[in-house]
Amino acid sequence: MSLPILVVMVVSGISLAVAAVHFTGGSRTARLVDARAALERFTVDFPDLRPATVYLTEDGGAAFLDLGQGRTGVVQVIGDRFLTRIVTPADVDLASLVESKVLSLRFKDFTWRGGRFAFADAAAVQAVLASLDPKSQPARQEAA
Template sequence: MPVLIAIVAVGIVVVVLVVHLTGGSHTAKIANEDAAVERFLIDYPDVEVRQCFLSWDRRDAVLELEDGQVGLVHAVGVNFLTRLVKRGEMTARAGVSDESAVDLETGDVAWPRARMHFADSAMARTVVALFDKKVDTTDNKRAA
């Protein structure tokens, strides 16, 4: 019996080591803004992206879309999760202890919340505003 336990333990260690060495424990990163947009357009080819905000750790991208919706690209293991979000569907708040952070409440059982860190507090505030239910139309009125 002790020999069987040792064999199973060694087998588990070998499998974990092989998975790790072949890149199975690698976490996906978004190379740049263009890569985030390209990845999002694979799942949502009919949308037009106005602007992309890439997190400093390159695991998240928030996309401002032409129709007023928001796009999300989030790294999950070696893959990416993409979401098309209506304004007000998720809640975003500026981080309390870190002004460059955004806390996102998704309302999704599989991904209930996220904390994204951006380059600076101005970018974080811009991202928070994208999730606001009320759309600021001041610029649109001036252009008309």
């Protein structure tokens, strides 16, 4: 078989495989439609917890759930799946406002570094920042 024919066959095969994955839903991204969807998704992994308030990002890519006792639940879209975590201010390396409605979070956990989260209103941003900002928490007393 000649090299040009082989190249055409390989390129065609790869193109067909990529197209098949795309058209069968393999490239679809998930989205949190509303607060109820975020609650339902969080409950799958943490059925015993009952969040008080849900703060959904503007694009539906993440939700922060107030769990009380200094804990915050997180549901974040990653491709067509969801990452769910429970975090505390001790897990946060840096929390800062980028704009009035945009929060930047960097976590200490190397498996999930955080990101930039845009909210629809400034009150939601302030509530999430207040619950996760390590600077707003009381300093720990060191044992002497």
